[in-house]
Amino acid sequence: MTKRAEIPFRNIETAAGILPRSFYSRPAAEVARDLLGKILVHGRAAGRIVETEAYLGLDDRAAHASRGITPRTKVLFGPPGHAYVYFIYGMYECLNLVAEPKGTPGCVLIRALEPLAGLAAMRRRRPRARTNDELASGPGKLTLAMGITRRHNGADVTSGSLTVRSWPDDSRFEIDVSPRIGIRYCRDWPLRFFIAGNPCVSRHPVAGPPAS
DNA sequence: CAATAGATCATCT
DNA sequence: GATGATCTATTGC
Numbered sequence: 574m575t576k577r578a579e580i581p582f583r584n585i586e587t588a589a590g591i592l593p594r595s596f597y598s599r600p601a602a603e604v605a606r607d608l609l610g611k612i613l614v615h616g617r618a619a620g621r622i623v624e625t626e627a628y629l630g631l632d633d634r635a636a637h638a639s640r641g642i643t644p645r646t647k648v649l650f651g652p653p654g655h656a657y658v659y660f661i662y663g664m665y666e667c668l669n670l671v672a673e674p675k676g677t678p679g680c681v682l683i684r685a686l687e688p689l690a691g692l693a694a695m696r697r698r699r700p701r702a703r704t705n706d707e708l709a710s711g712p713g714k715l716t717l718a719m720g721i722t723r724r725h726n727g728a729d730v731t732s733g734s735l736t737v738r739s740w741p742d743d744s745r746f747e748i749d750v751s752p753r754i755g756i757r758y759c760r761d762w763p764l765r766f767f768i769a770g771n772p773c774v775s776r777h778p779v780a781g782p783p784a785s
Numbered sequence: 786c787a788a789t790a791g792a793t794c795a796t797c798t
Numbered sequence: 799g800a801t802g803a804t805c806t807a808t809t810g811c
Contacts, residue, residue: 626803635803645796663793665804682803701806713804755803789809798800 574615577705580689585614590738597653601627601672606766608670608681610743612703615719616737618694620686622737624767624774626753628669630678634758638678648727649678656735658716658726665713667693668721670730670737684754684765686715687773711775729738746771 592611605627613620628636637659638649648657649671657669657680673679675727686709688695695708695718702718708744709715716722721735728735747769752760754776767774 628803637803640797643797659803660795661802662804663795663802667803669803684803711804753803757802787809787811790807792804792806795801796801 577687577689580612580619580688581694582617583636585612585619585738586619586689588732588736590740591731591736592654592739594652594654596633596647597670597672598674599672601681602764604670604672605681605764606748608683608737609748609766609768610740610746612689612740612743613683613686613719613736614738615721616691618691618719619689619742620715620719621689621740622685624681624683624765626684626766627764628680628682628704630673633762635753635756636678636680638680646678647767648761649680651675651727654729654731656721656725656728656730658721658723660723661713666716666722667712668716668719668725679691681716682712683715684712685710685767685771685773685775686718687771688718706772710773 595609605625608622608625611622630638637646643652652675653671655671669680671680688708699708699718709718749767749769750763751765753765
């Protein structure tokens with residue numbers, strides 16, 4: 574397991590670097606790509622975003638928003654820069670960030686984080702993780718590790734206890750693209766983005782097509 | 786290493 | 799009543 578220094582708390586106890594709402598008010602795929610390398614902060618816990626997926630609007634049958642406004646999906650049609658947290662498989666919660674201008678649905682699923690701060694608390698919340706790299710290496714794992722639940726649904730991530738921030742050297746990496754994971758519809762759409770070679774990415778790229 | 790089963794419930798049909 | 803943007807343990811090669 575890679576050893577990493579935790580980031581100093583004083584850097585996440587201020588509002589420094591919080592991404593403005595305009596960052597999210599763009600096409601979901603652009604926001605998904607640009608979210609890589611940014612820092613997700615909740616209280617004293619923080620992690621670097623290393624894997625995301627974009628979910629679009631009415632044409633994207635894999636997206637919750639494709640069936641229109643329901644009690645669950647209404648936040649997707651609201652202003653950007655808010656959290657959309659939903660419960661899945663009777664057991665897990667997934668964090669999305671609403672993208673696109675108000676009235677246009679779209680969001681970014683945060684799929685994996687590289688833990689940076691609050692590692693002890695993450696370990697307590699994820700006792701089954703065997704290494705630090707596994708603490709938040711999946712959409713259900715990261716909400717557990719970060720203490721994010723449905724109570725954050727609709728929360729404004731440009732202020733408050735749950736925020737996303739830029740970091741000085743957050744673009745020194747290569748980005749890989751692939752289809753999204755675990756969906757039936759629109760399987761070929763290249764809407765998954767991840768930091769190449771990062772050990773916290775949930776699933777590494779499949780080996781190329783079989784020879785012959 | 787790959788495939789699979791089981792856990793468990795909000796949401797929508 | 800079926801399904802699902804998942805995770806873990808277990809089984810089998």
